[in-house]
Amino acid sequence: MFSPMNHIAYMSRAVRPLSDQELQELLAQCRRDNARNNVTGILFYSHGNIAQLIEGDPAVTRPLFEKIAQDGRHSNVVKLADKPIEARSFPDWSMAFHPIDPEGFSALTDFFLPHQMPATPDTLSIADALLVDLVRQAVFGANTTAAESASVGN
Amino acid sequence: MRDQELQRILRHMPAGIATLLGPELRYGFVNEAMQALLGGNTPEGQPLTDVSLPADLREVMQKVYDSGSPFVAKAYGLPLLGSNGEEPTPRYFDIALEPLQDDEDQVHGLLLFAVDVTGQEEARQRAHELALETRRLDARLRVLTETAPQITFTVDAAGNYEYVSPQWYYFTGQPPTADLDAIWPLLVHPEDRLRVLYQMEAARKAGIGWSHEYRLRRHDGQYRWLLSRAVPELHAPDQAAYWHGAVTEVHDQRELADALRRGEAELRFLADSIPQLIWTATAEGFIDYYNQHTAEYTGSSADELGPTGWVSLIHPSEQSSAARRWVQCVASGESFDGLFQMRRHDGQYRWHIIRARQLTDARGLRWFGACTDVDDQHRLREVLQHQYDELARTNRDLDTFVYTASHDLKQPLFNLRGLFDELRRTATFDDEEHEVLLRMVDGALGQLDVTLHDLAATVQEQRQLTAPTEAIDLRSVAEEVLLGLRVLVEDAEATVNLDFKAAPTLIYGRANLRSVLHNLLSNALKYACPERPPCITIASGMTEAGKPWLKVQDNGLGMEVNKDANPIFQLFDRQHPHIGGTGVGLYLIQRIVTSRGGHLEVASTVGEGTTFTVYWFG
Numbered sequence: 001m002f003s004p005m006n007h008i009a010y011m012s013r014a015v016r017p018l019s020d021q022e023l024q025e026l027l028a029q030c031r032r033d034n035a036r037n038n039v040t041g042i043l044f045y046s047h048g049n050i051a052q053l054i055e056g057d058p059a060v061t062r063p064l065f066e067k068i069a070q071d072g073r074h075s076n077v078v079k080l081a082d083k084p085i086e087a088r089s090f091p092d093w094s095m096a097f098h099p100i101d102p103e104g105f106s107a108l109t110d111f112f113l114p115h116q117m118p119a120t121p122d123t124l125s126i127a128d129a130l131l132v133d134l135v136r137q138a139v140f141g142a143n144t145t146a147a148e149s150a151s152v153g154n
Numbered sequence: 155m156r157d158q159e160l161q162r163i164l165r166h167m168p169a170g171i172a173t174l175l176g177p178e179l180r181y182g183f184v185n186e187a188m189q190a191l192l193g194g195n196t197p198e199g200q201p202l203t204d205v206s207l208p209a210d211l212r213e214v215m216q217k218v219y220d221s222g223s224p225f226v227a228k229a230y231g232l233p234l235l236g237s238n239g240e241e242p243t244p245r246y247f248d249i250a251l252e253p254l255q256d257d258e259d260q261v262h263g264l265l266l267f268a269v270d271v272t273g274q275e276e277a278r279q280r281a282h283e284l285a286l287e288t289r290r291l292d293a294r295l296r297v298l299t300e301t302a303p304q305i306t307f308t309v310d311a312a313g314n315y316e317y318v319s320p321q322w323y324y325f326t327g328q329p330p331t332a333d334l335d336a337i338w339p340l341l342v343h344p345e346d347r348l349r350v351l352y353q354m355e356a357a358r359k360a361g362i363g364w365s366h367e368y369r370l371r372r373h374d375g376q377y378r379w380l381l382s383r384a385v386p387e388l389h390a391p392d393q394a395a396y397w398h399g400a401v402t403e404v405h406d407q408r409e410l411a412d413a414l415r416r417g418e419a420e421l422r423f424l425a426d427s428i429p430q431l432i433w434t435a436t437a438e439g440f441i442d443y444y445n446q447h448t449a450e451y452t453g454s455s456a457d458e459l460g461p462t463g464w465v466s467l468i469h470p471s472e473q474s475s476a477a478r479r480w481v482q483c484v485a486s487g488e489s490f491d492g493l494f495q496m497r498r499h500d501g502q503y504r505w506h507i508i509r510a511r512q513l514t515d516a517r518g519l520r521w522f523g524a525c526t527d528v529d530d531q532h533r534l535r536e537v538l539q540h541q542y543d544e545l546a547r548t549n550r551d552l553d554t555f556v557y558t559a560s561h562d563l564k565q566p567l568f569n570l571r572g573l574f575d576e577l578r579r580t581a582t583f584d585d586e587e588h589e590v591l592l593r594m595v596d597g598a599l600g601q602l603d604v605t606l607h608d609l610a611a612t613v614q615e616q617r618q619l620t621a622p623t624e625a626i627d628l629r630s631v632a633e634e635v636l637l638g639l640r641v642l643v644e645d646a647e648a649t650v651n652l653d654f655k656a657a658p659t660l661i662y663g664r665a666n667l668r669s670v671l672h673n674l675l676s677n678a679l680k681y682a683c684p685e686r687p688p689c690i691t692i693a694s695g696m697t698e699a700g701k702p703w704l705k706v707q708d709n710g711l712g713m714e715v716n717k718d719a720n721p722i723f724q725l726f727d728r729q730h731p732h733i734g735g736t737g738v739g740l741y742l743i744q745r746i747v748t749s750r751g752g753h754l755e756v757a758s759t760v761g762e763g764t765t766f767t768v769y770w771f772g
Contacts, residue, residue, distance in 0.1 A: 011438075080440060080461050130462040130477040131440075134484060138438035142485030 005088070007041070007055040008065045009081040009131060011138065012074040014048040022073075039064060042090045042132075044139040050074050051135045053081075055088050081131055089121040089128075170247075170268035173254060174202065179215060182263060191232065191247070191268055208232075211249070215264055218251045222261045225251045229275045246275035305401040309384070311394065313358060322401075327373025343369035343377045350382075361386055361394040367404060379405040431496075431525035433464070435510070437518060439484035453499025469495040469503050476508075484521075487512050493532075496525060504529035557613040560606045567606065571599055611669070612742055621663040628654045628694050628704070631664070635671045642679045648688035650675075656695035657702050662770060666746045670704075673739040674766055678708035683761070702770050709763040715756055743768070 018026065023045060033039060039056035052068070054061050062082075069077045120129045120136075161183075164171055170188030174180065178201040189196055192207065202212060211227065218225050227249040247268040254263035299306045299319050308316040315334040323330060326341055342350055346368035357364040363385040369377035384399025425432045426446035434443040440461035449455055452467055459467075465477050472494050483490040490510040495503040510523030578592060632652055636643065643650065660667065675690065682688035691707045740754075747754050751771050758764040 083460070125466065126473040126477055127460070127462045127464075127466045130465050130480065131460075133477070133481050134439045134462065137481060137485055 004058060004084065005055060005086075006058040006061055006082065006084045007053055007089075007128075008061050008079065009051070009053040009135065010065070010069070010077055010079045011049070011051045011135060012077040014045075014050055014074050015072065017048050018045065018073070033064065037064065040088050040090050040092070044136060046140050049139040051139045053090070053132065053135075055085060055090065058084075080135070081128070085128075087123055089123040168270070170266070172196075172266040173263055174215070174266060175254075175263035177219065179212075179219065179264065188266065188268060215251055215266075218253060219261055219264055222253045222255070224253060227251070229271055229278075244272075245270060246272045302400075303403075307384075307399055307401070309354075309358075309397045309399070311358060311396070313355065316396065325372060325403075326370070341371045343371070345369075357384075358394070358397065361388075361392055363397070363399075367408070370401075378403055379408040430527070431506070433523050433525075435461075435521035435523065437484075437520065439480060439521070441523075451496075451498055467496045469497070483510070490523065493528070505532040553613045556609055560609040560613075563606055567599070567602055571603075574599060608739070608742075615666065615669055615742055615746060621665060623661050623663055625659050625661050626664055626667055627659055628667075629658065631667055632671055632692055635668060635675060638672065639675055639679065642676065646679055646682055646688050648679060648682070648690060651689075651691045653691065653693040656693070658694070660694070660702055660704075660770065662750070666750070670743050670746055670768060671706075673743050674706040674768075677739055677766075678706060678710060678764075681710045681713075681764070682708070683710050683763075697769070699772070701772050704768045704770070705765060707763065707765040712758045712760040712762050712764050714760065715758050 026043075026045075030043060034041075037056060037060045039054050039060055041052060041054040041056075043053075044051040054064060056064075065079070065082075069079075120132045122129070124132065164183070165185045167185060168187055170185065170191045172184040172188040172192070173182035175182045180201045181196045181198050184192065184196040184198075202215075207215075211230065214225060214227065227247075229246045230249050231244050231246050233244055248271050250265075250267040252265040252267065253261045254265050256262050300321070303321070304319075305322045305325060306317075306319040307322070308318075310316050313335075315338070318334055322328075322334075323332075326337075328337060328341075339347060339351060350366060350368045353364055353366050363383070365381070365383040367379055367381050370380050372378050380401050381404045382399060382401045384397040386394035387396040387398060389395040428445065429447055430445075431448045431451060432445040433441050433448065435441045441459070441464060442461070444456045444459060444464075448459070452459065454463070462477075465473050465480070468476050476492065476494060479492065480490060482488070489512070490508065492508050494506055494508055496506045496508075497503055505528050506525040507528050508523065508525045510521050513520050513522055574595060583589060583592065629652060632654075636650060642648075671692075675692075678690045679688060686709065689709050691705070693705045693707075695703055695705075697703060744754055747768055747770070752769050753772075755767045755769065756764065757767075
């Protein structure tokens with residue numbers, strides 16, 4: 001059955017650097033929203049830079065983005081994309097962090113260190129893939145190239 | 155009974171009560187509070203000791219006793235010994251000294267009455283300190299408000315000015331006696347007056363602050379932009395009594411902002427007017443502005459294109475490489491530069507040069523890019539290249555044709571020559587004129603042979619133009635060529651001088667060099683003056699710039715040289731029609747020399763001789 005889908009991408013700055021604890025909470029919160037709303041996507045965080053792409057039913061993603069934009073933990077929210085898509089490109093919710101203590105995070109599932117990130121999926125149009133690549137570069141810096149093979153938890 | 159009750163009450167009263175009797179002021183009745191005050195030891199009948207009360211108080215007591223008039227010592231400080239040997243703390247007492255009189259109005263003692271006023275005294279002292287501090291703060295506030303580069307003011311709920319700092323008078327040049335409420339509105343620029351008055355009134359009615367800009371007339375008559383901001387002072391919730399505010403001059407900032415806005419609007423107009431795709435991007439590489447023409451060309455609005463949509467306009471085969479290149483450029487800061495096909499709104503792909511450069515200034519880092527349509531130029535170049543290839547091929551075909559034709563014609567010519575010789579040998583001609591005819595046919599056949607040979611040679615040379623070069627000894631080549639022309643030289647009794655001392659060797663194609671020498675020498679011999687034996691000089695040398703040259707000078711017929719055009723170098727163009735030749739020679743030299751980057755010059759005087767100079771390179 002076909003249902004309309006869109007994706008929304010944004011970048012923002014954390015109001016203050018997030019601790020590993022807060023990152024874990026953020027991860028848990030994203031997963032909860034995901035399970036409830038059937039939203040998927042990817043979240044990047046590094047040194048206060050936040051970027052997220054969410055995909056799902058526009059009736060869910062639009063209000064979700066409004067809620068995210070109001071979140072007091074970040075500011076300078078810049079929406080980069082909001083457009084219909086044919087299929088999901090991030091069917092497993094995933095996120096990439098620069099945690100303060102990488103040891104503690106290696107056990108988490110659906111989580112990548114920036115240098116372990118998989119290549120941008122080729123289900124994205126080239127324009128959207130370019131967007132994700134530029135976002136990734138803006139968050140993690142120029143020297144983080146996507147690894148060819150991902151070391152995903154499951 | 156009553157007396158006892160009274161005594162008990164007096165004994166336990168919180169105020170100190172004591173009677174001191176006789177001129178020695180001996181202890182009479184001392185209640186508990188007074189006992190504590192006097193140090194605890196007050197045996198009845200004992201006089202006051204030095205330690206129990208300070209000397210000044212005892213002196214006053216003595217005087218009250220002597221004079222019989224009462225006295226009250228207000229807030230008199232007494233160090234009260236703490237229990238358990240603690241440090242004495244100062245306590246304050248109002249001490250009333252009342253003379254006690256007997257029935258005959260004779261003073262026989264003092265009534266001592268002490269009320270602890272320590273609390274009041276301390277409060278009074280605190281109040282005094284506070285008053286001092288308040289005065290100090292007040293003075294500081296006044297200095298601040300009167301020296302800050304701002305006009306400060308206070309307005310009441312009715313809109314009347316309660317206070318305005320002296321800066322207002324400096325700014326407006328008004329006398330201190332000016333009626334603020336009447337004059338201030340008059341000094342506001344007429345175009346701003348109504349708006350300002352309305353905004354202030356509206357804010358006062360709503361009990362909120364305001365912040366607005368308007369022009370106020372300065373003492374020199376110039377209107378300056380000011381920013382007026384005020385906040386309400388609330389006396390009860392939602393009930394503002396006063397507004398306190400400051401007026402800051404923002405004229406220069408405003409002028410600057412106006413100029414910036416104007417500049418930006420003009421730049422945007424400029425960008426929108428250019429028939430090119432112009433865009434800007436953020437430091438992260440997201441496009442945040444496309445000019446008007448982009449929408450016209452692509453048929454997509456800036457929103458539809460989005461921050462990375464430009465890549466989808468590029469021909470699909472080039473999209474990923476363009477995207478990769480852009481990501482790299484954003485990372486490294488290198489300029490983006492490339493030739494891409496971009497889709498027009500009607501689906502046609504047109505060639506564009508895409509260029510983007512980074513600009514870093516006070517406002518951060520941004521990218522500026524332009525896509526220039528070079529499709530027409532690109533197509534024209536393709537057409538020209540195609541035509542060039544076609545022409546080159548035709549040229550090659552022609553050469554081949556000429557070579558084949560001249561080669562193929564040689565055999566029939568050979569046959570013709572054989573048949574003609576046979577005819578001459580066997581047939582007899584009686585007429586004298588027939589002999590002339592025969593000679594003419596013979597000459598024509600000879601000329602045809604030479605022409606065919608030269609044509610073949612031309613094509614041959616053409617093919618050798620790309621032959622490799624080597625260092626050649628000029629003298630040996632010249633002697634070789636002269637050997638080939640030996641018959642001609644001997645027939646003409648010509649003298650040939652060789653002078654290669656200045657530049658004995660030349661780096662050139664050997665066959666080309668031989669061909670050039672052969673043609674120049676045979677020309678010099680051919681166009682010799684019949685009245686004198688030919689004298690030919692061949693010399694070599696170097697120009698000042700170090701480029702080699704070769705000169706062939708004769709004393710032959712000479713010719714007209716047209717400076718403007720060089721018709722003598724055209725194929726089949728002949729200077730002396732009465733002399734045998736094919737007209738190929740000079741053309742051939744010209745082609746050889748120019749194809750290797752050199753040129754040929756000629757100087758000649760009719761009847762005296764000709765000099766050809768070959769500048770091999772340049």
